[in-house]
Amino acid sequence: MNPLRLLGAVLLRTVACLVVVGVVVLAIEHSDSDDALGAGLLAFLVLVTLAFAWALxxxxxxxxxxxxxxxxxxxxxxxxxxxxxxxxxSDESVAVDDVVFFGLLLLVPAAVGFVIGGAVHGTRRASEPAA
Structure with a gap:
């Protein structure tokens, strides 16, 4: 894979994840609800779904x-x-635990997605007639 294409793909996916998180945070801040657990679960669901679907x-x-x-x-x-x-x-600083948590939060559903997608890719490639 071309390194520039790889960098572009990584940047696109990273920026998309950050924009989604930013939109969810803005929506939560402007919400009248005081349900922090529900808002956190919604953000979790959105990130996991995004990572799984895109990796698939x-x-x-x-x-x-x-x-x-x-x-x-x-x-x-x-x-x-x-x-x-x-x-x-907020006034909170970034901790190493947060970095690891959010990295794994994206990697685990993405891994499920690209494993399934890779299997489909291999099956599709094997079923193509040889020229």
Whole structure:
């Protein structure tokens, strides 16, 4: 995989995750509800669904190994970026535990997605007639 294309894919996915988190945080701040647990679960659901669906599409289109590389790098970058976005609206600092948590929060559902997508990619490739 071309390094510039890899970097572009990682940046696109990272920025998309950060924008989604930012939108959810803004929606929560402007909400009249005091239910912090429900808001946190909604943000969790949105991130997990985004990572799974996008990694599934990547796995089907690119295969297992390129998708693995893209999502490991994306999870690392977003794992650092998400706590920074969350700390912009508060006085709390970013902890190492937060970075690891958010990195794994993206990587685990993405891994399920690109494993399934990679299997579909391999099946589709095997069923194509040889020229």
């Amino acid at each position: 599409v990547d796995g089907v289109r690119r295969g297992f190994v390129p998708s693995l590389l893209v999502w490991v790098l994306t999870s690392a970058a977003a794992g650092v970026g998400i706590p920074l976005v969350l700390s912009l609206g």
